Structure formats: structure tokens, C-alpha cells
Amino acid sequence: xxQLVESGGGLxxxxxxxxxxxxxxxxxxxxxxxxxxxQAPGKEREFVAGISWTGGRTxxxxxxxxRFTISRDNAKNTVYLQMNSLxxxxxxxxxxxxxxxxxxxxxxxYDYDYWGxxxxxxxSS
Numbered sequence: 001x002x003q004l005v006e007s008g009g010g011l012x013x014x015x016x017x018x019x020x021x022x023x024x025x026x027x028x029x030x031x032x033x034x035x036x037x038x039q040a041p042g043k044e045r046e047f048v049a050g051i052s053w054t055g056g057r058t059x060x061x062x063x064x065x066x067r068f069t070i071s072r073d074n075a076k077n078t079v080y081l082q083m084n085s086l087x088x089x090x091x092x093x094x095x096x097x098x099x100x101x102x103x104x105x106x107x108x109x110y111d112y113d114y115w116g117x118x119x120x121x122x123x124s125s
Contacts (some may be wrong), residue, residue: 001026002025002026002098002100002113002114004023005022005023005116006020006022006035006095006096006118006122007021007022009120010122012121012124013085013123014086014088014124014125015107016123017082017085018086018121019081020036020083020098020121022079022100023076023077023078024079029074029104030053031053031103032098033052033053033099033104033105034050034051034072034079034097034099034105035047035050035096035112036070036081036097036098037095037109038092038093038095039093040091040092040093047109048068048081049061049064049068049072049081050107051071051079052103052105053074053103054103055071055074056105060085064083067084068082068083069082069083070082081116087123088124088125090123092120093118093119093120094119094120097116098111099112099113100114
């Protein structure tokens with residue numbers, strides 16, 4: 001069993017920055033790909049960023065490329081999402097997820113087996 005706990009969300013003005021963290025416990029974290037997803041009200045959950053188990057491969061949605069950075073610290077069982085130049089359209093609940101069947105990140109939510117409870121990010125204009 002794996003437990004994922006996100007933190008770092010909040011309210012920020014457009015153009016500002018936030019850093020989300022996702023702490024994992026319960027299983028061997030370091031051998032699995034991790035992803036960040038988000039879901040805005042009335043919309044489907046969408047892929048934001050993913051990282052391979054080594055951290056050597058990262059993938060981003062086009063909408064966040066160049067503004068967001070995903071990273072991980074396997075010694076701390078933690079994955080991060082640095083979000084810069086935030087826009088109102090980034091407002092959503094952000095979730096981290098673990099894919100126990102892949103070492104490289106995938107972009108479909110149903111590929112992921114474990115999810116955190118989510119953290120709210122609100123960007124005001």
C-alpha cells in the first residue's frame with residue numbers, strides 16, 4: 001500500500017509561483033514513475049507533468065511547458081512541482097500519483113494506481 005500526501009497549494013496572484021510537494025510512504029517509492037495531474041471544476045482530470053523513477057526523464061503538458069518543473073528526491077520519498085508564471089487557468093485541485101507498473105511516466109490518469117488527496121491551487125487575475 002502507498003500513501004501520498006500533497007502540500008503547498010494556496011492562493012496566488014497571476015504571475016506568481018508555488019511549489020507543491022508530494023510525500024510518499026508505504027512502498028518503495030524510488031522505483032516508480034510519478035505524475036502530477038489537475039482537475040478544475042466541471043473538467044476532466046488532466047496530466048500536468050511526469051517524471052521517471054530516476055528523475056532523468058520528465059514530460060510536461062503543453063499548457064505548462066516552460067513554466068512548471070517536476071523533480072524528485074528519492075532519499076526523501078518526495079516529488080515536487082515548481083510552478084512559475086502562474087495563470088488563472090492553472091486554478092485547479094492538483095494531485096500527485098504513482099504508477100507502479102512503469103518506470104517512465106505515462107499521461108493517462110487510469111495508468112496510475114495511487115493518488116493523493118489533492119491540494120487546491122487558486123490563481124487570481
